[in-house]
Amino acid sequence: MKDQEAGLFAIDGARALELAEKNTIPTFIYRLDILEQRFRALRTALPSRVRLAYAVKANPHPGVCARLAALGAAFDCASEGELALVSGLGQRGDRVLFAGPGKSDKEIGMALDLGARIEADGMEDLEAIDRHLAARGFSGTLPISLRVHPGAGHGLAESSRIIGGAGPSAFGIDEEDLDTFLIQTRRFTRLCVSGLQVFAASNERNATRLLANHRAALAIAEAMTTRNGLAIDLIDLGGGLGIPYSTDESHLDITALGQGLGKLLEDNAWFKGELLLEPGRWLVGPIGVYLSRVLRTKHSRGSDFAILEGGVNHLLRPALTGQSFPVTAAGVQGKKQATILAGPLCTSLDRLGTLDLPPLARGDLLVFGQAGAYGFTEAMKDFLSHPAAGELCIEG
Ligand SMILES: Cc1ncc(COP(=O)(O)O)c(C=O)c1O
Secondary structure (H helix, E strand, C coil): CCHCCCCCCCCCHHHHHHHHHCCCCEEEEHHHHHHHHHHHHHHHHCCCCEEEEEHHHHCCHHHHHHHHHHHCCCCCCHHHHHHHHHHHHHCCCCEEEECCCCCHHHHHHHHHHHCEEEEEEEEEHHHHHHHHHHHHHCCCEEEEEEEEECCHHHHCCCCCCCCEECCCCCCCCEHHHHHHHHHCCCCCEEEEEHHHHHHCCCCEEHHHHHHHHHHHHHHHHHCCCCCCCCCCCEEEECCCCCCCCCCCCCCHHHHHHHHHHHHHHHHCCCCCCEEEEEHHHHHHHHHHEEEEEEEEEECCCCCEEEEECCCCCCCCCHHHHCCCEEEEEEECCCEEEEEEEEEEEECCCCCCEEECCCCCCCCEEECCCCCCCCEEEECCCCCCHHCEEEEEECCC
């Protein structure tokens, strides 16, 4: 099967039909064996001074996170729920990072309890961490990282409007304000800024463009060292490793990424610490499919529609980004025609994209590929009160 070869579907049509017979549909299915292969391949491609922290937000399914924990991944958490999840998996200390543009006192307390590296986005975060430390009678110095929102000067490569770019942002400290910010942080005698987080672009499939952003991050870290006298031991380059969502999109060359990061470390001999990547989508997108059946079809004023059992209550990404998931109709033959996929929700927002598919009928099973990331938990689960999708982990 051509699409399967392109790596867009974790299971093929025949297996999808078999699984649909045995399980309640609609459902997401995640292949943990592919997850393991991907983690190992990425680990092998990267220099040893690059650590991997899985961005839990991409897919917080406990089976997925447990497998990554067993493989030695660290975890990038961005909420109370994610911290609780990784804590339940026994993760502590440098296996946990805590980031996010708005952090509650409770979350900061949980992160401190776990010994997580906190990536502060602004002064409020530092004040809250300091208050917690004072209340705990902490007398040492806690290493923390700052998230910096880079400026336009670096020629950042941005591939998606989801995150990044050089314009206004709710994330982090704007690069042009960093010097002033760092002077103000000197009053926190219990805190020591020794890390930087920069996440400039998401779903980027071009290694050269990713590396250009990483080079910009190292330049900011170097400036923090030379201008502000800080000893930086951790540079978190964020996530953003992209995946194709159609057969005409290429795969990210992780070997080139690994070699480029090696070169970056070589070129920045002043930096003796660790780099960190926080991939979410790249690790889990390709391990998942979403299965849903057709409820109804309609030919309307020149357009073909298929109305499915699940819509934006199961998969929101197409409505957010305008980009469809790859879709095949399991076991259905016939000349392909542009088909608008709509969900069962009583709103015209409920669209899952327009794809070339064979003529469909009620009961046909559609397989959505690359659906392991930003699927189940990103959707508008409760809107219109339809049943939630299922989730299932399988091997092989
Ligand atoms: C701080 C941080 N790290 C990592 C990620 C994961 O990004 P991706 O799934 O594109 O790899 C995100 C996604 O929003 C993020 O905000």
